[in-house]
Amino acid sequence: MKVILLFAVPLLLIGCNHKKEDYKTPEKEVVVNDHQEGKKLMETHCYVCHSPNAPEGEGRIAPPLVAIKARYIDNEGYNKEEFIVAVKSFVENPTEDKALMYGAVKRHGVMPKQVFPVGSIEKIADFMFDYQIEEPKWFKAHWEGHGNENWIQSGKKFAENSKPKTIDEIGLEYALSTKKVLGKNLMGAIQKKGTLAALEFCNIKAMPLTDSMATKHNAIIKRVSDKNRNPNNKANTEELKYIAQFKKELAAKKEIKPIILEKGNKIQFYYPIETNTMCLQCHGTQLKPDVQKQILKLYPKDLAVGYSENQVRGIWSVTFVKKKN
Numbered sequence: 001m002k003v004i005l006l007f008a009v010p011l012l013l014i015g016c017n018h019k020k021e022d023y024k025t026p027e028k029e030v031v032v033n034d035h036q037e038g039k040k041l042m043e044t045h046c047y048v049c050h051s052p053n054a055p056e057g058e059g060r061i062a063p064p065l066v067a068i069k070a071r072y073i074d075n076e077g078y079n080k081e082e083f084i085v086a087v088k089s090f091v092e093n094p095t096e097d098k099a100l101m102y103g104a105v106k107r108h109g110v111m112p113k114q115v116f117p118v119g120s121i122e123k124i125a126d127f128m129f130d131y132q133i134e135e136p137k138w139f140k141a142h143w144e145g146h147g148n149e150n151w152i153q154s155g156k157k158f159a160e161n162s163k164p165k166t167i168d169e170i171g172l173e174y175a176l177s178t179k180k181v182l183g184k185n186l187m188g189a190i191q192k193k194g195t196l197a198a199l200e201f202c203n204i205k206a207m208p209l210t211d212s213m214a215t216k217h218n219a220i221i222k223r224v225s226d227k228n229r230n231p232n233n234k235a236n237t238e239e240l241k242y243i244a245q246f247k248k249e250l251a252a253k254k255e256i257k258p259i260i261l262e263k264g265n266k267i268q269f270y271y272p273i274e275t276n277t278m279c280l281q282c283h284g285t286q287l288k289p290d291v292q293k294q295i296l297k298l299y300p301k302d303l304a305v306g307y308s309e310n311q312v313r314g315i316w317s318v319t320f321v322k323k324k325n
């Protein structure tokens with residue numbers, strides 16, 4: 001059985017409040033402010049699996065988004081409207097029937113069904129169509145090798161935001177990069193050895209991997225929960241308060257923004273970790289007997305079960321020193 005499993009579901013979008021003057025506009029590059037939101041949404045929700053930086057071959061958990069763009073726009077000939085409809089229809093309910101990337105389905109399994117904020121997929125697809133998105137170095141040669149000679153990605157060039165990162169962007173970057181590392185490693189374990197072995201992997205590796213990212217970013221990065229599995233991941237009073245708040249916002253289908261608290265020269269950052277169908281194998285209501293048995297053996301006081309999809313499983317709690325810009 002091939003399943004895609006991640007430690008944490010894609011994070012929800014963060015606010016986009018940049019003004020046009022924030023961007024430098026080098027010659028020949030076009031910036032349309034409205035599209036910045038689509039880019040941000042794409043990086044927040046899709047890059048966890050569709051990372052443009054993952055190498056070709058082993059270690060990838062999904063094709064880069066540019067491959068989807070090339071397949072849909074260059075091969076299938078979709079215009080913008082058709083492209084947006086196709087991406088939206090697939091993402092809202094991914095099935096093997098709808099999939100055009102047969103090789104990717106065979107290799108990674110069908111994309112797991114996940115819930116994204118209302119309106120976000122259209123914005124992402126709109127951005128993907130209009131602009132050149134980040135493309136892995138190997139992709140051009142790979143795609144040309146599939147009979148697409150002299151291929152150049154369609155779309156306008158996008159001028160990068162040259163403004164220093166905001167505090168919420170920094171916090172989110174720490175959380176997302178940790179999530180990527182955990183997700184990729186968990187995936188690898190599952191694909192090579194199956195769910196039970198992956199469980200062992202989470203048990204031994206989740207903490208050290210999180211800590212190694214914390215060292216890299218010079219921050220304290222924790223995944224904590226009101227219903228924790230590992231006793232070290234128990235939320236404190238302040239964290240519990242924000243878990244409750246995120247639960248309310250998620251239930252109200254609100255756009256969830258990170259919480260930023262300034263404490264002296266430090267920043268405390270909170271952001272929800274949500275469940276999707278994949279997590280339920282280890283955190284749901286009906287675990288397989290062997291999985292359940294193993295969880296209770298490793299965590300006799302486990303509280304982290306009984307979830308359904310699209311719930312707050314816990315939060316990222318990240319502490320870092322405020323940088324002077």
Ligand code: HEC
Binds near residue numbers: 090
């Ligand atoms: C949890 C991992 C994961 C996340 C997050 C994810 N995808 Fe995917 N996606 C996959 C995998 C794996 C495939 C390849 C298999 C397939 O085509 O179903 C895929 C394939 C696709 C395809 C091609 C479908 C086809 O075969 O024709 C589209 C379109 C797509 N993703 C869009 C998105 C968008 C947009 C986002 C962000 C909103 C996103 N995905 C987030 C895992 C993910």
Ligand code: HEC
Binds near residue numbers: 202203223229231313
């Ligand atoms: C293969 C089984 C497995 C899957 C699948 C899995 N988890 Fe976990 N999860 C664990 C284990 C084991 C731990 C305890 C890790 C540790 O000891 O540090 C854990 C811990 C966590 C924690 C830290 C808080 C706590 O309870 O200790 C969060 C948050 C979390 N998981 C979220 C998720 C989300 C979200 C998903 C789906 C995207 C997911 N997990 C999928 C097994 C799994």
